[in-house]
Amino acid sequence: MTRRHAALIVRTAILASLIALLEIGCRFGVIDTLTVLAPSDMVASMVDQIRSGELDASIATTFSTILIAFVLAILLGTAIGPLIHRFARLRDVADPLLASYYSVPTFIFYPLLVALLGLGKAPLVVLGILSAAPAVVISTLAGLDGVAPVLMKLARVHRLTPARTFMWIVLPAALPHLFTGFKLALSYALIGVIAGEFILSGTGLGYAISFAYQSFDNRAMYGVMLFVLLVAVIANGILYVWEGRLARRRSRG
Amino acid sequence: MSELSFDATQKLPARRHVRALDAVVLTLLMLALWQAIGSWTHGVAVSPPLQTLVYLAHLLGTAMFWDHAAATLEAFLLAFVLSALIGLVLGLIFGIRRFAGEVAEPILAGFYTIPKVTLYPVVLLLFGLGMSAKVAFGVMHGLVPMTLFTLGAVRNLPPVLLRTARVLRLSPGRTMRWVLVPACLPDIVNGLRLSFSLSLLGVLIGEMFSSQRGLGFLLVSGMAQNNVPLSTAVVTVIVMIAIAANTLMLRVGRRFARRSA
Numbered sequence: 001m002t003r004r005h006a007a008l009i010v011r012t013a014i015l016a017s018l019i020a021l022l023e024i025g026c027r028f029g030v031i032d033t034l035t036v037l038a039p040s041d042m043v044a045s046m047v048d049q050i051r052s053g054e055l056d057a058s059i060a061t062t063f064s065t066i067l068i069a070f071v072l073a074i075l076l077g078t079a080i081g082p083l084i085h086r087f088a089r090l091r092d093v094a095d096p097l098l099a100s101y102y103s104v105p106t107f108i109f110y111p112l113l114v115a116l117l118g119l120g121k122a123p124l125v126v127l128g129i130l131s132a133a134p135a136v137v138i139s140t141l142a143g144l145d146g147v148a149p150v151l152m153k154l155a156r157v158h159r160l161t162p163a164r165t166f167m168w169i170v171l172p173a174a175l176p177h178l179f180t181g182f183k184l185a186l187s188y189a190l191i192g193v194i195a196g197e198f199i200l201s202g203t204g205l206g207y208a209i210s211f212a213y214q215s216f217d218n219r220a221m222y223g224v225m226l227f228v229l230l231v232a233v234i235a236n237g238i239l240y241v242w243e244g245r246l247a248r249r250r251s252r253g
Numbered sequence: 254m255s256e257l258s259f260d261a262t263q264k265l266p267a268r269r270h271v272r273a274l275d276a277v278v279l280t281l282l283m284l285a286l287w288q289a290i291g292s293w294t295h296g297v298a299v300s301p302p303l304q305t306l307v308y309l310a311h312l313l314g315t316a317m318f319w320d321h322a323a324a325t326l327e328a329f330l331l332a333f334v335l336s337a338l339i340g341l342v343l344g345l346i347f348g349i350r351r352f353a354g355e356v357a358e359p360i361l362a363g364f365y366t367i368p369k370v371t372l373y374p375v376v377l378l379l380f381g382l383g384m385s386a387k388v389a390f391g392v393m394h395g396l397v398p399m400t401l402f403t404l405g406a407v408r409n410l411p412p413v414l415l416r417t418a419r420v421l422r423l424s425p426g427r428t429m430r431w432v433l434v435p436a437c438l439p440d441i442v443n444g445l446r447l448s449f450s451l452s453l454l455g456v457l458i459g460e461m462f463s464s465q466r467g468l469g470f471l472l473v474s475g476m477a478q479n480n481v482p483l484s485t486a487v488v489t490v491i492v493m494i495a496i497a498a499n500t501l502m503l504r505v506g507r508r509f510a511r512r513s514a
Binding site: 035103 | 364373472
């Protein structure tokens, strides 16, 4: 416990001093402020843009797209996973596919999706699902595989109905894996959607960053960038801590 | 990153035949889907498989294509080699120095999950338009998985191996060369596999955003010029290369895993 705290303190100190160094470097002209903004300016720019409300539309578009993609990916993944688990023959076909799925840069399909579905929310949602759903399938499979045979025997001994077996035995046993899948799905959907907006789109936070870059508005660009990164880090951080708690509670038994 | 684990199932001949049949059926289904999308949209978004292959054959004969392919390959190879080497060394160091590892791991894991595209403009500002920005962006994608996989492998090593190295008074370099790397080889190959596909992704995204050369640029320009067969062909080439490389590394990884088991 103390070791973990010590690591946390050192980590915070390192990050804080890096930010401080950047600030000092920018203030004293060691770092060209045309290239990198001082952290305090980034924060100021972010706060300005949020207060003025000019980001409201982008925030709404981006996060609703991410949310739709995330929810659909989870529904799809948790539906397909058990199906593959149930049929060995399907499993034989699916395993190699899943194993090489993430080696393909799914993102290159995005231009085709735009041509197919038009510029808007639809191609971004599909891109988000394409990047997130397989992770959910993979972790659902891992969760179902991980249910100890003795637990299934226990269910049989107690003559549980399939529905009860699922509710009381399978789901609790598979939950940590499912959680990992959801965590990955969130960050993949986020990455996919924002990358799509960045490369080719007319709305959203990703677009706001690339637009600011293209119009040489570095201050606005760093502000939006900081906002996106903060949201991503906080969202992932919450899930990371939560997952750690789940795992520790489990190991305590 | 959760990985699939393959248990060594007995390969009965009958099952193998069924598998081969299923694989053929699956391939045909995918081609049919591709064809359906192609003809359903009258080829405005995706060109059908046969047409794409014909176009691809023609494309492979042009110097223009190889020029772009060479640009991507050069940036990618540089990014991949840099990610692999730096990631390996960092992973070994963080694995041995437990405390440093504990400090670094959440930072690296956090970096892995953020949308790195948003940082690409910064990379462009720092490195300028061109090869070095693409390479740097590729390394940003490929470095972290390599480091994390190596770190995990070293951390889970049986302590007796390191103690043996100490008893034999091996220098740090030799400990790495003769003990750590061989013992962690299966995980290192897995890290390489991930690092390969992610640094490729980084380079391609870089080319798609602002570049005048490379396959990513070719894909986007195919889109912009409404040249559907071109963009479909480029996607096909990239997908085929990615799957081939991944399959190869999966095989190698499994062979190492079996040997060390």
